[in-house]
Amino acid sequence: MSGRQARWQPHNDSRRERIVLSAVELIEQAPAGVEVPIVQIAENAGLAKSVVYRQFAGRDELDRRIRSEIADRFVADIDDALDIGDGSIREILVRTVGGVVTWIEEHPRLHEFLRTGPSETDPDVDAMSALIGTIAASTRALVTGLAGVVGVTDDGSADTMTFAIVSMTEATVTRWANDPNPVLTREQLIEEVASYAWHVVDGVARRHGLTLDPDQQLVEIISQLATGAG
Known part of the structure; x- marks a missing residue:
């Protein structure tokens, strides 16, 4: 990891945590069997949808987390x-x-x-x-x-x-x-x-x-x- 990447790592970790906690909160509230879309997760976390995709390779990685x-x-x-x-x-x-x-x-x-x-x-x-x-x-x-x-x-x-x-x-x-x-x-x-x-x-x-x-x-x-x- 480069020095620049290391400096940004805490910021990225914080964003990843916000996204995951946002998703958990929305899943708790969702009706049975209904998938919560990424755009809703991003909005709930106060982030742009593009930020979610920069932090996670895709929906599968986010769901695993x-x-x-x-x-x-x-x-x-x-x-x-x-x-x-x-x-x-x-x-x-x-x-x-x-x-x-x-x-x-x-x-x-x-x-x-x-x-x-x-x-x-x-x-x-x-x-x-x-x-x-x-x-x-x-x-x-x-x-x-x-x-x-x-x-x-x-x-x-x-x-x-x-x-x-x-x-x-x-x-x-x-x-x-x-x-x-x-x-x-x-x-x-x-x-x-x-x-x-x-x-x-x-x-x-x-x-x-x-x-x-x-x-x-x-x-x-x-x-x-x-x-x-x-």
Whole structure:
């Protein structure tokens, strides 16, 4: 990058961010299935349409960047719910599933847009699959950490289990949110999906010789298991 390009980079980064945030705002407000045109995104950002095309190679690149922004917001909200320092396994599962339900309820158009193609991080993988993988990886770190304190070697179960739970949760909540006459209430859905997740966790734990109490504080479980392992 030349010196001139380097001087302009912060300015260009700022414009790119304005464009992406403008697009996210308009997508939130748009009716289901309606594409927001670039000229409207530019106007909302207070820029000329030509500026958008100078910052992004085309609509595909802009859409990938928008999906990355949406995915980052989703992950940030779910990461807060996954705080292992606060709550029992059951409470953490209920809180996390509730976080997914709340996000999809409050941002239906963003969730819809996230499912329309890839993000900028991996153009060969659709954005929703990449998002599920990111959340599963975060959850997997907690599971492998728990296994590590008692000397259990990861045999791949953690990877399969966390991906299965996260993908099941997203798909089930999406189906419920898109159903005009859902059988379950919001609270029933959260309890049901959290229950499914717990049974998966419990089954994998028992296969490795661990008996977990879903209503005990998770930090206490980790401490007790670590003491017993020592």
